[in-house]
Amino acid sequence: xxxxxxxxxxxRRMVTPIIIQILFWIGVVGVLISGxxxxxxxxxxxIGEGDVGAIFGALLGVPILTIVGLLLVRLYSELLIVIFxxxxxxxxxxxxxxxxx
Numbered sequence: 001x002x003x004x005x006x007x008x009x010x011x012r013r014m015v016t017p018i019i020i021q022i023l024f025w026i027g028v029v030g031v032l033i034s035g036x037x038x039x040x041x042x043x044x045x046x047i048g049e050g051d052v053g054a055i056f057g058a059l060l061g062v063p064i065l066t067i068v069g070l071l072l073v074r075l076y077s078e079l080l081i082v083i084f085x086x087x088x089x090x091x092x093x094x095x096x097x098x099x100x101x
Contacts, residue, residue: 042059
């Protein structure tokens with residue numbers, strides 16, 4: 001891909017897809033940390049108070065919610081990147097049409 005600073009300055013090329021990828025990895029780390037905290041928090045709470053529901057939630061609910069959270073972060077990131085790739089493709093089409101005229 002030919003990157004030109006003029007394209008960035010004039011907003012012909014977007015830097016947002018790079019930022020979206022960084023935010024994706026921050027989201028993945030956040031979901032994993034939340035899952036680990038929820039898992040151990042549920043186990044500790046359930047064992048300490050004798051609450052079977054908290055232990056069951058920690059063993060079954062937290063891993064499922066963590067997987068769903070990871071999928072949602074990925075889905076949202078892909079959706080945003082697709083929108084920006086469509087924009088880049090339309091810009092390329094416009095430039096090709098301008099050259100052919």
